[in-house]
Amino acid sequence: MQLLNGKQTAETLKAQIAEQVDELRARGGKIPHLAAVLVGSDGASETYVNNKVLACERVGFKSTLIRLDSDVSEDALLAEINKLNQNADIDGFIVQLPLPEHINETRVTLAIDPAKDVDGFCPANVGRLCLGLPTFVSATPNGIMELLRHHNIETEGKHCVVIGRSNIVGTPMSLLMSRNTNPGNSTVTLVHSRTKDMAAICRSADILIVAIGKAEFVGADMVKDGAVVIDVGITRLPDANTKSGYRLAGDVDFAAVKDKCSWITPVPGGVGPMTIVSLLQNTLKAQTLRQQF
Numbered sequence: 001m002q003l004l005n006g007k008q009t010a011e012t013l014k015a016q017i018a019e020q021v022d023e024l025r026a027r028g029g030k031i032p033h034l035a036a037v038l039v040g041s042d043g044a045s046e047t048y049v050n051n052k053v054l055a056c057e058r059v060g061f062k063s064t065l066i067r068l069d070s071d072v073s074e075d076a077l078l079a080e081i082n083k084l085n086q087n088a089d090i091d092g093f094i095v096q097l098p099l100p101e102h103i104n105e106t107r108v109t110l111a112i113d114p115a116k117d118v119d120g121f122c123p124a125n126v127g128r129l130c131l132g133l134p135t136f137v138s139a140t141p142n143g144i145m146e147l148l149r150h151h152n153i154e155t156e157g158k159h160c161v162v163i164g165r166s167n168i169v170g171t172p173m174s175l176l177m178s179r180n181t182n183p184g185n186s187t188v189t190l191v192h193s194r195t196k197d198m199a200a201i202c203r204s205a206d207i208l209i210v211a212i213g214k215a216e217f218v219g220a221d222m223v224k225d226g227a228v229v230i231d232v233g234i235t236r237l238p239d240a241n242t243k244s245g246y247r248l249a250g251d252v253d254f255a256a257v258k259d260k261c262s263w264i265t266p267v268p269g270g271v272g273p274m275t276i277v278s279l280l281q282n283t284l285k286a287q288t289l290r291q292q293f
């Protein structure tokens, strides 16, 4: 078994981005500027947004964090988004999900200028992805593609099973893996909560991508010998033996599965850091991509 080390890969890619920013600065180009909107103070969201801001500093981007109270009105949030849409210095921004119950996530997503939608969540960008046009590919699927590319994992003609059909991971992931690209060119099966005999389908996967949001859901009975296993899940499980009071678990039972795999991502240190690098890559290309919209 070999680890698909997202943390290390992310460091390598961040060093490359930092070099590109240095070149930009040297020729007087505009320094990329990413903004993030965080509503409320959920512990996990704080961590992720914090990691995004730190990553911006690491590569020399400008970053702006806009914090809003958890009881902010939808109209006030939409007004903030409109300001970011209009602000010429901001190249891209994200609104961290999930949002509080009283806010309609769809309405918020639709308010973001597609040319600044570095999450790739807007209809225009999802549509462009479907058609294979230049776009902001959403960060987690793009990070997984980068991880496969970086490790020269063979995907052509392989059976790739994606567990989960969310708009931000499962659905775009299944599209990307089926594309005529490298990585890509896989035969893709997307399975979900209504799938019959999910374990048997998963056992036939050469590449298993798990994004179901249930801690340690995938056990040894769902993994073929020699499979590549990508674990998107990240859940905080209560654990009295840690200082924080919790431990991080993936959607895969890592201890049970690892010896069957040819490659497997750890949690933490797998997909999470790659998600953040993708966001940086999207922000870096925002200025050139905008002209193709």
Ligand SMILES: Nc1nc(=O)c2c([nH]1)NC[C@@H]1CN(c3ccc(C(=O)N[C@@H](CCC(=O)O)C(=O)O)cc3)C=[N+]21
Binding pocket: 044, 047, 048, 051, 094, 095, 096, 097, 098, 119, 139, 140, 234, 248, 267, 268, 269, 270, 271, 272, 273, 275, 276
């Ligand atoms: N608008 C929006 N865009 C997102 O891209 C988005 C989002 N909302 N909401 C939540 C999910 C999740 N997500 C992660 C980002 C970083 C880590 C990450 O840094 N993970 C570290 C550990 C983090 C920790 O210590 O908890 C790791 O896996 O090694 C994880 C998950 C982005 N998401």
Ligand SMILES: [Mg+2]
Binding pocket: 099, 100, 101, 102, 103, 104, 105
């Ligand atoms: Mg809601």
